Amino acid sequence: MTTPGLCGACCHGRRTGNGRGSTFWLCERSTTDPRYVRYPALPVLACPGFELRVEDPSAGPGSPNLSNRSRSAAYVRAQSGIRREPA
Numbered sequence: 001m002t003t004p005g006l007c008g009a010c011c012h013g014r015r016t017g018n019g020r021g022s023t024f025w026l027c028e029r030s031t032t033d034p035r036y037v038r039y040p041a042l043p044v045l046a047c048p049g050f051e052l053r054v055e056d057p058s059a060g061p062g063s064p065n066l067s068n069r070s071r072s073a074a075y076v077r078a079q080s081g082i083r084r085e086p087a
């Protein structure tokens with residue numbers, strides 16, 4: 001599977017699929033903003049609409065603590081599979 005890039009950690013991204021085992025990332029911003037495509041080409045390495053998905057702190061142990069900016073950046077990199085910045 002292709003890594004989703006930013007969509008994997010964005011609150012507007014949602015993983016979806018078809019009955020044949022393919023996986024897609026749906027950008028929910030596309031429903032209200034024509035600048036965004038419904039299924040962006042992956043991996044998305046830069047996006048002006050990116051907003052970090054904040055996990056529910058009441059979800060229990062193992063949930064990422066996103067209150068610290070540096071940890072948030074590490075979380076984004078880990079979730080997105082991004083190893084370097086785009087050229």
Ligand code: SF4
Nearest residue numbers: 007010013027047049
């Ligand atoms: S706003 Fe950008 S990063 Fe977020 S889901 Fe849509 S395309 Fe992906």
